[in-house]
Amino acid sequence: MKPLSYTQINIYQSCPLCYKLQYIDGLKPKDKWYFSFGTTLHLCAEYFFKVGVPPPPSLDELLQFYEQSWLSEGYESAEEEARYRDYGREILSKFWEIHHADFRVPVAVERRFYMDIEGVKLRGLMDRVDKLDSGGLSIVDYKTNQKLFTRDDLEANLQLTLYQLAAEQTWQLPVERLTLYHLRSNTPCSCAPRSKAQLEEARHLVLEVAENIAAQRFPAIENQYCPCDFAEHCPYYKQELVPELKETDILRGMAVDEAVEQYVALQSQIKELQLKFEDLRQMIISSCQAEGLNRVYGREHAITYKLVEKAGFSQDEVRALLESEGLWNRVLSLDQAKLKELITDETVARDIRHKLEALRRVISSSPRLWVRRLIEEE
Numbered sequence: 001m002k003p004l005s006y007t008q009i010n011i012y013q014s015c016p017l018c019y020k021l022q023y024i025d026g027l028k029p030k031d032k033w034y035f036s037f038g039t040t041l042h043l044c045a046e047y048f049f050k051v052g053v054p055p056p057p058s059l060d061e062l063l064q065f066y067e068q069s070w071l072s073e074g075y076e077s078a079e080e081e082a083r084y085r086d087y088g089r090e091i092l093s094k095f096w097e098i099h100h101a102d103f104r105v106p107v108a109v110e111r112r113f114y115m116d117i118e119g120v121k122l123r124g125l126m127d128r129v130d131k132l133d134s135g136g137l138s139i140v141d142y143k144t145n146q147k148l149f150t151r152d153d154l155e156a157n158l159q160l161t162l163y164q165l166a167a168e169q170t171w172q173l174p175v176e177r178l179t180l181y182h183l184r185s186n187t188p189c190s191c192a193p194r195s196k197a198q199l200e201e202a203r204h205l206v207l208e209v210a211e212n213i214a215a216q217r218f219p220a221i222e223n224q225y226c227p228c229d230f231a232e233h234c235p236y237y238k239q240e241l242v243p244e245l246k247e248t249d250i251l252r253g254m255a256v257d258e259a260v261e262q263y264v265a266l267q268s269q270i271k272e273l274q275l276k277f278e279d280l281r282q283m284i285i286s287s288c289q290a291e292g293l294n295r296v297y298g299r300e301h302a303i304t305y306k307l308v309e310k311a312g313f314s315q316d317e318v319r320a321l322l323e324s325e326g327l328w329n330r331v332l333s334l335d336q337a338k339l340k341e342l343i344t345d346e347t348v349a350r351d352i353r354h355k356l357e358a359l360r361r362v363i364s365s366s367p368r369l370w371v372r373r374l375i376e377e378e
């Protein structure tokens with residue numbers, strides 16, 4: 001099995017089928033402007049920090065690099081592209097202003113790593129690793145997400161957890177800070193490092209995903225990103241997207257859309273009938289109760305009304321009796337079937353069984369109706 005990346009694990013977790021289509025079947029996702037935009041800004045942050053000795057590149061140099069690195073793929077129009085190009089320039093100018101003032105050469109920039117978790121190979125790329133004054137490491141991952149990250153986002157971020165594992169293994173130093181750097185607002189969103197238990201949990205998760213992939217478990221799981229770029233291969237969407245699937249023999253010549261609409265129409269009729277039925281049932285019960293009747297007659301049918309009582313035991317009473325006799329552990333919790341067994345068990349003292357039987361109470365009651373056809377029986 002090839003080394004897994006965080007992105008692959010993330011996609012597998014969202015939808016195993018989407019993972020398979022992309023990474024095993026080799027289907028290519030469509031170009032997206034936000035991937036192009038994110039990649040360009042990542043390249044620029046790398047360019048800014050990847051210097052052997054200070055100073056970092058000047059603002060002009062950074063912006064020049066930005067223009068050279070601009071990726072045009074995925075934008076809907078020239079206007080949209082121009083808008084984002086200006087936006088990126090703004091973000092980078094602010095980025096330069098913040099970071100050139102207290103510039104320090106990082107421990108690593110765009111550092112590739114390989115890890116082995118109980119035989120499962122993991123690969124990744126850390127955007128930036130800094131050394132803190134305390135001697136520990138700080139991991140920074142740049143993001144071009146629209147929204148700022150919440151504490152929950154930071155705590156749940158598996159990528160940071162895996163990077164902590166990799167950094168501690170690579171440099172044999174403790175990681176003391178994890179950061180998702182929100183590029184659009186130039187805000188570092190940081191949290192404390194993961195605990196041992198959290199790291200262990202992440203290892204398990206990687207092993208679980210690897211095991212599922214090895215066992216070829218690729219169900220389609222609908223999620224917030226559906227439909228993905230491979231929807232025509234997905235059992236949730238392909239019938240809509242692939243026209244030749246619209247009619248099948250199993251439907252006995254009926255078109256799929258017709259079957260769907262008929263089903264929905266019948267379902268709503270059933271619901272309507274159920275409501276009417278329940279209403280009428282309740283009226284007949286109320287009428288029987290008000291008139292003191294146990295049977296009402298139609299022209300061809302009669303309906304018998306009875307209040308059906310369900311006998312059972314009260315847990316507190318039974319427990320009080322059985323505990324004093326040392327028999328509670330035969331029942332443990334109030335299991336009606338086990339209690340019935342106990343009552344018929346000859347090895348249990350007769351008077352206990354009688355006392356137990358005497359504790360039988362009505363524990364619930366529900367009105368029921370039975371319909372009978374009079375004419376046929378006559």
Ligand code: SF4
Nearest residue numbers: 015221226227228234
């Ligand atoms: S469209 Fe289908 S294959 Fe794609 S992510 Fe959604 S459920 Fe998975």
